[in-house]
Amino acid sequence: MKVILPDATELELPDGASGLDAARAIGPKLAEQAVLVKADGVSQDIRLPLPNGAKLQILTTRDTHDPDALAVLRHSAAHLLAEAVRRLHPGVKVAIGPPIDNGFYYDFEFPTPINDTDLEAIEAEVQRELGEGRAWEREEISADEARARFEAEGEPYKVELVETAEGAISLYTQGDFTDLCRGPHLQTSAPIKAFKLTSLAGAYWRGDSNNAQLTRIYGTAFFSQKDLDAHLERLDQARARDHRRLGAELDLFHFDEHSPGSPFWHPKGMAVFNALEDLRRRENGRRGYSEVRTPLIYDKALWVTSGHWEKFRENMFLIPIDDEHTYAVKPMNCPGHMLLFGSQLRSYRELPLRFAEAAPLHRNELAGALHGLTRVRYVTQDDAHIFCSREQIDGELDGCLVYLRYLYGLFGIEPRAELSTRPENKLGADEEWDFTEGKLIEALDRHEISYFVGEGEGSFYGPKIDLHITDALDRSWQLGTIQLDAQMPSRFGLTFMGRDNREHPVFVIHRALFGSLERFIGIIIEHYGGAFPLWLAPVQVRLLPVSEQHRNGAREISAKLREAGFRAELDERDETLGKRIRDSELEKIPVVVVFGERESEAALAVRTRGEGQSTRSLDELVAELEHVVAPSRG
RNA sequence: GCCGAAGUAGCUCAGCUGGUCAGAGCACCGCUCUUGUAAAGCGGGGGUCAAGGGUUCGAAUCCCUUCUUCGGCUCCA
Numbered sequence A: 001m002k003v004i005l006p007d008a009t010e011l012e013l014p015d016g017a018s019g020l021d022a023a024r025a026i027g028p029k030l031a032e033q034a035v036l037v038k039a040d041g042v043s044q045d046i047r048l049p050l051p052n053g054a055k056l057q058i059l060t061t062r063d064t065h066d067p068d069a070l071a072v073l074r075h076s077a078a079h080l081l082a083e084a085v086r087r088l089h090p091g092v093k094v095a096i097g098p099p100i101d102n103g104f105y106y107d108f109e110f111p112t113p114i115n116d117t118d119l120e121a122i123e124a125e126v127q128r129e130l131g132e133g134r135a136w137e138r139e140e141i142s143a144d145e146a147r148a149r150f151e152a153e154g155e156p157y158k159v160e161l162v163e164t165a166e167g168a169i170s171l172y173t174q175g176d177f178t179d180l181c182r183g184p185h186l187q188t189s190a191p192i193k194a195f196k197l198t199s200l201a202g203a204y205w206r207g208d209s210n211n212a213q214l215t216r217i218y219g220t221a222f223f224s225q226k227d228l229d230a231h232l233e234r235l236d237q238a239r240a241r242d243h244r245r246l247g248a249e250l251d252l253f254h255f256d257e258h259s260p261g262s263p264f265w266h267p268k269g270m271a272v273f274n275a276l277e278d279l280r281r282r283e284n285g286r287r288g289y290s291e292v293r294t295p296l297i298y299d300k301a302l303w304v305t306s307g308h309w310e311k312f313r314e315n316m317f318l319i320p321i322d323d324e325h326t327y328a329v330k331p332m333n334c335p336g337h338m339l340l341f342g343s344q345l346r347s348y349r350e351l352p353l354r355f356a357e358a359a360p361l362h363r364n365e366l367a368g369a370l371h372g373l374t375r376v377r378y379v380t381q382d383d384a385h386i387f388c389s390r391e392q393i394d395g396e397l398d399g400c401l402v403y404l405r406y407l408y409g410l411f412g413i414e415p416r417a418e419l420s421t422r423p424e425n426k427l428g429a430d431e432e433w434d435f436t437e438g439k440l441i442e443a444l445d446r447h448e449i450s451y452f453v454g455e456g457e458g459s460f461y462g463p464k465i466d467l468h469i470t471d472a473l474d475r476s477w478q479l480g481t482i483q484l485d486a487q488m489p490s491r492f493g494l495t496f497m498g499r500d501n502r503e504h505p506v507f508v509i510h511r512a513l514f515g516s517l518e519r520f521i522g523i524i525i526e527h528y529g530g531a532f533p534l535w536l537a538p539v540q541v542r543l544l545p546v547s548e549q550h551r552n553g554a555r556e557i558s559a560k561l562r563e564a565g566f567r568a569e570l571d572e573r574d575e576t577l578g579k580r581i582r583d584s585e586l587e588k589i590p591v592v593v594v595f596g597e598r599e600s601e602a603a604l605a606v607r608t609r610g611e612g613q614s615t616r617s618l619d620e621l622v623a624e625l626e627h628v629v630a631p632s633r634g
Numbered sequence B: 001g002c003c004g005a006a007g008u009a010g011c012u013c014a015g016c017u018g019g020u021c022a023g024a025g026c027a028c029c030g031c032u033c034u035u036g037u038a039a040a041g042c043g044g045g046g047g048u049c050a051a052g053g054g055u056u057c058g059a060a061u062c063c064c065u066u067c068u069u070c071g072g073c074u075c076c077a
Helices: A019-026 A028-033 A067-088 A116-132 A143-152 A156-164 A225-241 A243-249 A267-286 A300-306 A334-342 A390-411 A430-446 A487-491 A517-527 A548-563 A577-586 A597-601 A618-633
Strands: A002-004 A010-012 A034-039 A042-044 A056-060 A103-109 A137-141 A169-174 A177-180 A194-204 A213-222 A297-299 A318-320 A326-329 A353-357 A360-362 A378-388 A416-420 A451-454 A464-470 A476-485 A495-497 A503-505 A507-516 A541-545 A568-570 A591-595 A604-608 A612-616
Touching (some): A010 A019, A019 A028, A019 A056, A028 A034, A028 A056, A034 A067, A056 A067, A067 A103, A067 A194, A137 A143, A143 A156, A143 A169, A156 A177, A194 A225, A213 A225, A267 A378, A267 A390, A267 A517, A300 A334, A300 A487, A334 A353, A334 A378, A334 A487, A378 A390, A390 A430, A390 A464, A390 A507, A430 A464, A487 A507, A507 A517, A541 A577, A548 A568, A548 A597, A548 A618, A577 A591, A591 A618, A612 A618
Parallel strands (some): A541 A568, A541 A591
Antiparallel strands (some): A002 A010, A034 A042, A103 A213, A194 A213, A297 A326, A353 A378, A360 A378, A378 A507, A416 A464, A495 A503, A591 A604, A604 A612
């Protein structure tokens, strides 16, 4: 057989040769450093036979930043962790231990709970293993053999994995630990130059909260200590961009234990909030949406009709009124909008009807799920419900996707699209879901939006196109969502009169493009590192009078800027100019104007964030600011 | 909700093998200075050490419960 090397030369090998054999044929050093082989771009363990004629790429310990090479390193590190845990905690049952972005984890069922102190001991044990050195052996056995073996070892999770595994079963052994594992793995532990356990957490077996909760140990590993240090350094820098930290530093919002998960918006945070609201109102108006306002609390009967009582009650705040009546604070706007639509006989001439409302919603999120602005109990969705006929669905979905692209383009953020399909607790028949899912797929294709499929991730009333973005700490959050719903209108008996003088079914598109204003603001705080563009900045211009006698002059300028529609502010504290400039810098204020003796007579000294200082007249400054702000003011 | 960790002045933190342990810096207030592009000087106020209960002669420090926060899991905009 032969393989093709990256430089296009061909290498003759005996039949059945492995990646390691190929590396040996090229050179002993390469063989020693080999970590992973890619045959025609597909990763495989270096111990496995190569396909004949494959284009070969061998990743080595020098590919210190290659995600695939790092995954192999970390996967092997996870096995060292499991070996150490089994030695230190006899009776522990092992589950799974894959590499993940930036590290790895391994799930265990411990006979007795462990804590951070145990974690330190486990890490020390792994370091000892690394000192001794380990080598991995790979073997393949039948599923029956594997099952018998893990049953004998008292490893129920491994037995379950064997039972659901496809194809041959492979085992990897290092030290006294043998793991059911697909691989690939390192040859030896020598390349693991840095190893660190990072945290301890509970995790449900197979990600299902009905299953047993296991103990998950997170860690990371690198090809060098320097890389680990750099990783930790990056984490530190990311923490500086954390919106919870910047929210306090920039005086945007805070939380209080008297209402967990509900932000208190300070004046500066509210300025950002309102800038987004202004944008939302203007664009909605331009795109044919009508603003509406509906109640915050409704009788339980409404929630029974909508299906929320059955599907969403656990997340709702209930208000007992008397023995017979219970109200609930709305977690979504849709039922209210259904009532609004149904309050009149609707003609086909009215459709599509686009009702927009950015009302406060309350969801009783699990206490452990709350997270700054990105996971709150008080949510403001930039919500809208589009009521349309079957024929209008495509056009309305198009409108939503164009709108969505415009909005995200303004912020320069590029979310990933997900098609979320029918969940287990869905309402309605499969045929209806076939139709609504099909419509969303066609729309994504028309707009050439690539997406991944989230099986079963849809809402109980319809499939969704969801947009996801990662925050400063690499956590993924859902922002916008576009949902096509045939269930809710039929549960509310909504119809419209057609040209044929008959009633026709109504379809509803639920759409929130920012998603929630709270979460969106959390994300953009991190995206901009707190340095908002001019149109969003809480304070756009700050005036600094040089000394007491320039206060009146500075006040006048500040008033004129406010008159021109800008958020201008005066800092006339009795601090040195240097101190006040420093504070303005730390607050990331886009434009700072120093006003003193010279400016009373001539041009203003303008300090622009990131660009240094220059001089211009007040009129020039206003014109310039208007020019900068224009795109977002439409 | 579950697993692990934490909660000391507005913020960041020290003190935590129980006994001058209630402290520091920044912030705040007052006075002096009247400031020219990233921190002027001096002085001062401020905390029932998250809340409640317990152990002890004595608790910020040890134990229990609750609340909140942080890292995950589940769930979700």
